[in-house]
Amino acid sequence: MRREVVKDKLGARGVSGLCPLHTVRAVVMAEAQNHRTVATSHDPAPLAEWVAAVRASATMTVGGLTVHDVTLAELAEATSIAPNTLSALAAGTKAWVHATTSAKLTPWVLEVDPAPRGETLTIGRTYGPTPLYVAPLGTVVVDTYGRAWQLRGKSEAPKWCPAHLKRSNTPTALDRGPAWPVRVVYTPAHVYTRTRF
Known part of the structure; x- marks a missing residue:
């Protein structure tokens, strides 16, 4: 490789x-x-x-x-x-x-720390960036402007991507926008947080 x-x-x-x-x-x-x-x-x-x-x-x-x-x-x-x-x-x-x-x-x-980081995410609750650092891939949130974001990518380097129609003023990633806190609207039924090689 x-x-x-x-x-x-x-x-x-x-x-x-x-x-x-x-x-x-x-x-x-x-x-x-x-x-x-x-x-x-x-x-x-x-x-x-x-x-x-x-x-x-x-x-x-x-x-x-x-x-x-x-x-x-x-x-x-x-x-x-x-x-x-x-x-x-x-x-x-x-x-x-x-x-x-x-x-x-x-x-x-x-x-090695065996304790899970963060807390269990609750649908409908508002969170800042720190608890969402360990959100499972596929989680969908809505920011303060009403835009939907989904956590995508590899488990080692996840990224918040737009899950809505992009406009000219839409930031490329949730991390770069002044949209925190966000409300969790969806968490996946099956959590896949590992990339297998």
Whole structure:
């Protein structure tokens, strides 16, 4: 794949040639090398809490990059931990963990935020730009001038595009117009926030 195609697919936040999930893995592994050796413990409580949070929210955030809809298989692949071990940790059935499991998961607990950003969007409610930063692709809003906008593009670089007839005074994007706050009028029934490669 040519470099231009990779850049178009990944946007500015991706490490060249990696999908968003593996970009997060690369960042965590780089930070793990900075920590050098991490004291490992056989106590599963902090690991179980983090794994349960990731399983519940299905999101992982490092810096400005958030990966949505993380499955158990993807989490297992990224962390190099067996899916059965992750499931047992999330369920709270493990009373003891191996030192190798603890050593692999500790950098993830330290670096990755499993909490979903923002709040659940409610149709008919007015929002500013910050809560809509994590709106799912396909969300439609109406600005203060009565113009409709839809969130389109790739999940790594979404853009508010006009969903109305364009006029000469219509800004090219909602971000450039003085139209905030906006009212949410539609959210998609099925949320697709990941681009699969």
